[in-house]
Amino acid sequence: MTTPPLITGLDAIVHGGDYNPEQWPEEVWHEDVQMMREAGVNLVNLGMFSWALLEPEEGVFTFDRLDRILDLLHEAGIRVGLATPTAAPPAWLLHHYPGVRPQTSTGQTLFGAARQTLCPSSPDYARAAERITEQLARRYADHPAVALWHVHNEYGGAMPACYCEVSAEAFRGWLQKRYGRLDVLNNAWGTTFWGQSYGAWEQITPPRQAPTAINPALQLDFLRFCNDAHLQCYRRERDIVRRHAPNTPITTNFMIVNCKWIDYWSWADEVDIVANDHYLQAEEEDNHIELAMAADVTRGLAGGRPWLLMEHSTSAVNWQPRNLAKRPGEMRRNSLAHVARGADGVMFFQWRASRFGAEKFHSAMVPHNGRRGRVWGEVVDLGRELGELSELRGSTVRADTALIWDWQSWWAMELEWRPTCDHTYLERFRAFYTWLWRTHRTVDVLPPEADLSGYRMVVVPSLYLTTPAAAEELTRYVRAGGTVVVSYFSGIVDANDAVHPGGHPGALRELLGVEIDEFLPLRDGESVHLDNGVSGTVWSERIVLTGAERVLSYTDGPAAGGPAVTRNTVGAGQVWYVSTRPDPDGLRAVLDEIAPPPVVDGLPEDVEVLRRTSDRGSFLITVNHTGKEVDVPARGVDLVDGTRVEQTLTVPAEGVRVLREEGTD
């Protein structure tokens, strides 16, 4: 049940951060290594932005500095995640090959002096990226410090899509591969609408700005193409590295759930370790719930296996409108909340705060005032604590509820000209997630067509784009006795954003036992009421029951008198449908009726209790987000302070405790 270490030879929770020694004179490196040891750092990511230094002009390489720092780290026993530096194309590349500069949908060229100034389809970029990757891989494949290869950085983050003519040509090639014949494409895209039929492949352009709304199927396929273009860049570098270093794990850092543009389901199998960057939205009151959500999606991508938190921040970031610093203890709670949801490592951007550049006001492990800083103290404490938690490594989280997450629905649902601007994918997903979190229900996040067997409940927030395969799996699961909850605006279109025929929600009409006669979106600020007193906003519908029974009704608004929440019995199971956006308490009132009880009951709100298990044992991680100490029923030994808990684990206000359980499975 225990998986092998994420990082070969590192049977501990990973602790460290991005390390950019090139920003500092060499004398600082020695202090760095000394401080890393003080902080219990066991892994640093190196070289992320070093292309211009490693290859100062085309084909000329200077590795001395990197050799020295690698040796220095190795001597200190610190392992290295070595990055390919291709997210930061050097100035000479942009200068000599201007086509590497990407273009926006408005035809504007983006320039350098930032990062990710690159067209993912540029052959000049590809050739240069291959060359530096080849050089690095060849030279360092066998360096004893290198325990991980970190390809690129945050694919698609700053530059999700390029609309240049080279990209257009690549897009056309991608389409030819997908559709084979042009009439198949014309049919799939519905080009008869507004007279958009293509007579030749070369007539197709990316969805560059037009006088009005662009064909949505074209837009959707372009998003898929962009995702694949980035993935192709990743594969190119990964394959080079693998050739040289077949036994070292390779990864790249995801940006769940802040990056809409990458469909990580298609990336999950391409990395040896699922690694994620997560940054709190500092001003959000409930941002620890969003953290848990991101961690659960990440674990879903890792197929339930341990994963690596590749970046988060020790305190404030610098790119939000108001970069609130973390309060004392908050970074620890964040770190251990990730661990609780399956992370086997906690890393930071970055080791030492920069003096210059765009991110000098981003917090780091070593702040501007060095060892005197509050943050440094907490980093050292965290290192010590993670050191005590080595047993946790390789253990996994079990959940009895599945939650469906889908980038394709996110993309399709938020194209222009939908029924209401107030409906967004993340909002609905987060609303359902928040209910599950607040009621202490641990979830597994799955893609739409996944096997659902074995879950006690499946929650489907706004699966606007529903393929027949996804609908079939849901139906099979319900028939076999499962419980499903579906929110409004699910099951509407197929993979090409075409409405399923015969009335909404086409793909799920039979399963839900309802037909939606009309979407009835609400005015800005308008609310309607259900007959249990719950209020709804944003959306309502005129529902015709075609098999389902009415659970709750609208008492006012445009659907007054009609069903609001329905339940359909299919085979041995049941499927519920919620046709409005209830207020949070209302959603909870509705859903608590449906859902199986949480595993640990009677816990106060805003306390996370997660269980990780492996053949080493069962571990209870408790994170208290409240200002009061709380009691959790538990029995075992505190991994950090060694105290024995007989019946009740007392978790201090804003504190975290980790227990090796006794007397449980």
Add this chain to the structure above:
Amino acid sequence: MTTPPLITGLDAIVHGGDYNPEQWPEEVWHEDVQMMREAGVNLVNLGMFSWALLEPEEGVFTFDRLDRILDLLHEAGIRVGLATPTAAPPAWLLHHYPGVRPQTSTGQTLFGAARQTLCPSSPDYARAAERITEQLARRYADHPAVALWHVHNEYGGAMPACYCEVSAEAFRGWLQKRYGRLDVLNNAWGTTFWGQSYGAWEQITPPRQAPTAINPALQLDFLRFCNDAHLQCYRRERDIVRRHAPNTPITTNFMIVNCKWIDYWSWADEVDIVANDHYLQAEEEDNHIELAMAADVTRGLAGGRPWLLMEHSTSAVNWQPRNLAKRPGEMRRNSLAHVARGADGVMFFQWRASRFGAEKFHSAMVPHNGRRGRVWGEVVDLGRELGELSELRGSTVRADTALIWDWQSWWAMELEWRPTCDHTYLERFRAFYTWLWRTHRTVDVLPPEADLSGYRMVVVPSLYLTTPAAAEELTRYVRAGGTVVVSYFSGIVDANDAVHPGGHPGALRELLGVEIDEFLPLRDGESVHLDNGVSGTVWSERIVLTGAERVLSYTDGPAAGGPAVTRNTVGAGQVWYVSTRPDPDGLRAVLDEIAPPPVVDGLPEDVEVLRRTSDRGSFLITVNHTGKEVDVPARGVDLVDGTRVEQTLTVPAEGVRVLREEGTD
């Protein structure tokens, strides 16, 4: 007094919609025709977006499909408005002739995969549009189903203005024609301001984005040029069609009052039938008043003759922020409110809801769930009811109040750098219209220089740009005994946006008997008060009386103590001036003093009562927008249910009744 039918041989109220059979397999066509008959459809618009199908590559035509559908419709007795498909240039045209793609004022090229990707001045576009029009007109001129030609679609809607170099050259040609000599242009445009004098025609560019505010006279002339460029496109196609089909009426669909960019006064005489597209602003509470306003402007363009509602929606649209569905009965009220104001036909976009493309969430006559849909039932009912109203056809609406509407003032007033950003043309026009609507006064909408004889009152909302001819006609009318109401910021500039000399409001100073010493716009949210308790916002003025008498005064604000509303006696008539934006009740209080009483008095608010008359009789159409049944004094026979009304017509809550009157003229 009865005009000939809008559509030759169709002596009934037109009922139907846009029909796009190319989106559906041929088997659906037969169901379509069957359902059209059920719904009483007698006209469909065909081929609007079919260019790419009819001419799949340059010069290659395939008319089989269109032949078949035309024959099918003809067999079913359904007449066709055949469209030239030039609003949707095919992909091959944009690919082979990239100059067809328009450019924005920022120099950005707009691409296809949408619609209206076209430069109206492009010779390549012109040649291609001529060719397809010629082919269509030649082939179908004598087809017995074709009762109407529908040129293009919504000129200027998605693409009002192109700034490319070809357009620039056309603009210069237009200017040479308008001004003849360059010194005349320099003088008209006031190019001495900011040193903008031109030494050669080729130095003139369209008003492309500049470091700061661009010469307003140039901007105004460019808007006129753009309007004329679209009109020239229309004329080109119309003339081809007319050559082949001299006896079939030709039209294009206007977008009153949602299209600022087309001066439809200059188009009205170019179409055989005035046709309008009207879509409610779904979230506006009083959108039925805006509907009435648009209908009255449309009737004004038709010179009082019957006109055709070419498009509206059966329920929700899809392009507004929140696309609220129409409530049951609302579509009927909308439809008959258009008829009440002179429409002899009620058509919809579109017949059958699309499965794909940008507008699949736009309602249609046949919804996604087909015959089961609420909307379908209402469409069938409407068809039946319109069938009962055939007698109405050809009758006209009489009004004793004239309201001046002017695109040129709208354009000029909203150029940048005016006294306050809070003053807009539509707001003022709608405020005066709303007062007239609420007090049951039926209006004729006229252009600024129209003959005003015979009206009991003329209302002039913000006629910022006032030509000498317009001022003279107003003066002549007042002298002859008329009553005029003028709102602030009228009479300020001439046709080139130059301030009339001698003090504001230059063109109307003598008529109004006032001089405005200074505009005194108000702060955001500020209000001032008049001595009758009415409050005003946005605007006030320091008025010097030079003949007029003071009717109301400002009691506070920057004009405290000065006149706010004035009255001048000129010859046998009177002219009133309102120098602020009174709250709606205040405007009503002020204006009810001035205006002649409404024809039907004592009616409750939010009930429309219109009279259409012809040699077939006099017809009273009543639309009840309230939730309660109302009584209207009337005598006659209900055209739909045949009941006789002796004294009081009871109109159900949210209902409509149409009466053939007896005992009136």
Add this chain to the structure above:
Amino acid sequence: MTTPPLITGLDAIVHGGDYNPEQWPEEVWHEDVQMMREAGVNLVNLGMFSWALLEPEEGVFTFDRLDRILDLLHEAGIRVGLATPTAAPPAWLLHHYPGVRPQTSTGQTLFGAARQTLCPSSPDYARAAERITEQLARRYADHPAVALWHVHNEYGGAMPACYCEVSAEAFRGWLQKRYGRLDVLNNAWGTTFWGQSYGAWEQITPPRQAPTAINPALQLDFLRFCNDAHLQCYRRERDIVRRHAPNTPITTNFMIVNCKWIDYWSWADEVDIVANDHYLQAEEEDNHIELAMAADVTRGLAGGRPWLLMEHSTSAVNWQPRNLAKRPGEMRRNSLAHVARGADGVMFFQWRASRFGAEKFHSAMVPHNGRRGRVWGEVVDLGRELGELSELRGSTVRADTALIWDWQSWWAMELEWRPTCDHTYLERFRAFYTWLWRTHRTVDVLPPEADLSGYRMVVVPSLYLTTPAAAEELTRYVRAGGTVVVSYFSGIVDANDAVHPGGHPGALRELLGVEIDEFLPLRDGESVHLDNGVSGTVWSERIVLTGAERVLSYTDGPAAGGPAVTRNTVGAGQVWYVSTRPDPDGLRAVLDEIAPPPVVDGLPEDVEVLRRTSDRGSFLITVNHTGKEVDVPARGVDLVDGTRVEQTLTVPAEGVRVLREEGTD
């Protein structure tokens, strides 16, 4: 102590405005001159926008009209500020040399028909500007009417920065001059961050739009380059004029404090007279304080010497969202408030209101209704009053408080990705200025590295960018017994936006005796409290005392319990630090403890009392911004009405009085 006249031979307060006779037929010129004499006008600015008329085609000049108007003005005894017309490049220049058109950071070209359509680095523009300047200077150097040369107009106003390829090349040249070697630049810019190192000068581009945040040091240097590019344009024309007219003063009009993009400290020594354009933000309630602030900054630029108000408005402007007219008496108060703070002249844009063009709704000295206008009466009155104040000319203002103003900090602080979007430079400067204004403390505005000797107090609002020299001067001043007040986010970075090493605020850490462990910006709308009851918003900090003592503490918020306001004793002086944004009353409560008392005490709020002195005497100017008459202790003779004041000067509500003092120094 009296300086020579600003304008040779004009020993009076200057009164006049921009005069654009080319907009009017010649018969109006004679009326203009007559009215100028009525209004006491003694100087007009001529020719600002006349390039296209003076040089209607390249190299062809027509000076007849200008000859005539100069002679006419000379005959009437009105002096002329003759402008080089280079802010309005003629249409032929833009047409023949398209490279003169500037480009935005997004690569968009800006076109003409406006003004300032010019790339300051364009050699074609330079050559043309030289030619017209040479012609004008040669022809009119000795014209007896010409008393002043006015180069260009509002440099950098509409067009602060051009990003075209020619500008890029000039920028690279500027960088080579600044840094000499590329490795010095790489080091200064911190290009190791995000891998941005340059291998050749030609790899550097201006900060054109990029996928994400651009190197801040590059951005900062580009702003410096743009400032210098404009300055180079100015010098080019000035040197030509000076060669021909060595004895006539030369100036250009600044736009303090509304132009962020020009560092006027670098321009101050380049002009013979510091001249400023000032326009009220009409909707701001306290805009007279902003006026005073702009006037004090202007006097600072003039090194304390008299300066010229080159433009303000008689009433409304036309380019703000809501262009409120000035109330009666407001223009007089504005004018004399400028005089009170050292202006020796009061001029207006413009003489006669235009009938056409972009600014026809901008007020003028002669309004659209001419002599009948309210404004005209006030202009005549002002002329008469200024005539009585000639004695004031050449006198100077004394202040005992210095206030540090710095464009470089403004630029650097507002680059993207700072700790909070709520912190802006002008807000903080204005907050401190407002406190000083409200407590009747007269200030001298100085650049950061200025000699501070002799001031009783120095106020430093957010000097984010602090050079070692600036820090040293502050330290020297405090050691010698001075009092300094420093606001938060000061002393953070060096001239290349690199964080000073060792912990914030690096440059001032030792002087302040504090270390900032972390910036703790607040949420939107959040406030914290100090232990004296004052509330703070936007910003707080965790301060570690390293020598300073705690004056006030935070009682809540993220810094609860820590110091909020500190005081450090250094040598004979003291330095105070304020780490949050107190509410205005709170700031006052804090600062009144620190500051020396005002010179005149016990005055009511919103009354300005300034003293100007020269060898002609001491003059007290009092401006009453309240609606009640106020008494000011004073003794002397009213310069306007000649009344003698023994003890108390009564200033009428909203009035102004100017006294020649007796019995004071």
